[in-house]
Amino acid sequence: MAEYRLRIRGLDCADCAAKLERKITAQKGIEKCRVDFLQEACIYECAPELQEDSEQAIRQIIHTEEPDVTVEREESTGETATGEEEEEEENRLPRLLTGAGILAAALFLSGTAQTVLILIAYLVLGYDILWKAVRNLVHGKLFDENFLMALATLAALSLKDYKEAVSVMLFYQVGEYFEDRAVEKSRSSISALMDIRPDYAFVRKNEEYVKMDPSDVAAGDIVRVRPGEKIPLDGVVLTGTSSLDTASLTGESKPRDVEPGDDAISGCVNQSGLLEIKVTKPYGQSTVAKILDLVENAQSRKAKSENFITKFARIYTPAVVISAVLLACVMPLLGYTIQEGIYRACTFLVISCPCALVISIPLSFFAGIGGMSSKGVLVKGSNVVETLAKVQNVVMDKTGTLTSGRFAVVKVLGSADAVRDAAYAEHSSNHPIAQGILAAYGRPVEESRISAVQEIPGRGLSVTVDGIPVLAGNEKLMRDHDIAVEKTDEPGTLVYVAKNGVYEGCLVLRDQLKPDAAEAVKRLHAAGKKVLLVSGDADAITALAAQQLGADGYYSECLPDEKVARVEEIRRSGITAFVGDGVNDAPVLTAADLGIAMGALGSDAAVEAADVVIMDDAPSKISGAIQSADRILKIVHQNIYGAIAAKLLILVLSAFGLAGMWLAIFADVGVACLCILNSMRLLHVSGR
Secondary structure, three states, X not given: OEEEEEEXXXXXXXXXXXXXXXXXXXXXXXXXXXXXXXXXXXXXXEOHHHHHHHHHHHHHHHHHHOOOOEEEEHHHOOOOOOHHHHHHHHHHHHHHHHHHHHHHHHOOOOHHHHHHHHHHHHHHHHHHHHHHHHHHHHOOOOOOHHHHHHHXXXXXXXXXXXXXXXXXXXXXXXXXXXXXXXXXXXHOOOHHHHHHOOOOEEEEEOOEEEEEOHHHOOOOOEEEEOOOOEOOOOEEEEEOOEEEEOHHHHOOOOOEEEOOOOEEOOOOEEOOOOEEEEEOOOHHHOHHHHHHHHHHHHHHHOOOOOOHHHHHHHHHHHHHHHHHHHHHHHHHHOOOOHHHHHHHHHHHHHHHOOHHHHHHHHHHHHHHHHHHHOOOEEEOOHHHHHHHHOOOEEEEEOOOOOXXXXXXXXXXXXXXXXXXXXXXXXXXXXXXXXXXXXXHHOOOOOHHHEEEEEEEOOOEEEEEEOOEEEEEEOHHHHHHOOOOOOOOOOOOEEEEEEEOOEEEEEEEEEEEEOOOHHHHHHHHHHOOOEEEEEOOOOHHHHHHHHHHHOOOEEEOOOOHHHHHHHHHHHHOOOOEEEEEOOHHHHHHHHHOOEEEEEOOOOOXXXXXXXXXXXXXXXXXXXXXXXXXXXHHHHHHHHHHHHHHHHHHHHHHHHHOOOOOHHHHHHHHHHHHHHHHHHHHHHHOXXXX
């Protein structure tokens, strides 16, 4: 069996994707199929000799079920949308504004002129709904929301309630517009991660280096990586020493020093020396490929809430339409006129129009999301609010999420002069560790006293101060110069200092916790949430941070796939949110039930992959976001149950002739207005 992908564009909702997936999976010759709504992809497995027939069958199913959806082979797609889709999206908002403007103008007129303008507004706003309703009926798709909206508004027009018909259509289209925009934001969540994929590899062939695609490089090949380039595949360093920027994998700000014999992980950026690396794994098994695969699969496993209106319409819409038809037929049998039967049936349909739900439910979410954004918490669409409200476990990355990225000297072992000499050695560096040493020194560095500055890749720095050589770096640097150092178990980054060939001391630096980090954990505990740390950092450093914060537990020295495994394990005990900020956090952000990213200094990949973004990087806002989500759900439920109860009551009254059109209008517009007013309360977010 082989796996194939098709790009599908124009899918309306996750429910549509699920229907297509069921029908395609049932086809003979197709072993597995996954229709990914967010990635707009159909991934299926079949025998290679059946690929053409299977693809044709899939195209036919999609064309029958979703005529608006376009299908392309994965390799032929490089743009984000087809020309037709782009044109439709560009014209949608102007069409809504035009229709609303025509309706507003009609309100200042009367008589035939007003009626003509209102009908024009109706056609401008609703022609696509009417067309989809007719087309879906032809394809056997009865009683979807397009059919209900068309039938209810046409019924209102037949009763000469023109304003009602156009208002319903306008509000429905506005809700659809905002919903589609939220989906587009979700679909872009994976794209930023693609930046970590190496574009090329220089492979040694006959004593020359040839530029190749990383996927074409085999295990055992030797690749060359120059300073500033990404390591394309996992391997072992053969020649050269350097410092590697591992932020894309571990999220740690501290570079990793490598020398011959050390492992080199794909996705890292070579910062200084020229390296030759022997490839140990083909691209498909490399760290970068695993990260990309984890993101894609985790995204497909994450359950997306099915649109409530669509689910409700499956039962509600057929029931009220059939009831209206029966009502129109039964009334003459009971001695009433045919006109009276039609009038009551149309009244029944106007009452049944789900305008209150169509408007208030998305508005509740968007109002709540808007209120949260005013507090610096961005939620990417209404589909994550329910999960956010039900979070039981909060797993946090340490570096950049709970720490500030600013290193400080927390202890000096040996002579206090070691701080001064280290500051002179690091005076020209912008690295966070150098900045921490300079801050600890606290005085200006006299550059005129410094000469012979030399950076030693993978080791540290060598300078001459007042004619005396000074070394500042790791233990390897001291060992290279036969300088004995005092061993220490202090957790943190260790910078050893020697002057004139004599060991002077050791500086212990640690990444500092954010001012509100401990408060964030305290608030989450007060809300009944379990808090855990997961980090790529050393065990001693992670343990110390967990102790200072009062966390319930921690996991240290984790690579991205190990973070995913830990979160998957924690998820078994309840709904789990992961909080992170780096590119390396993207897989686990999508693997968790809910991803929360720090937005101010976090990577683009983390921000795009997450469901919730804390804009000012304050972890203390996580508990406030959970409380706000819970409030949104309460108001949504009030609107749902209140609107349904009111409509059912008035539907019964109208069936017995106790409710006229005025009450029908209240059941539609009045109930909708009440739900909207209730939803607008969410714009005002209390608390921190």
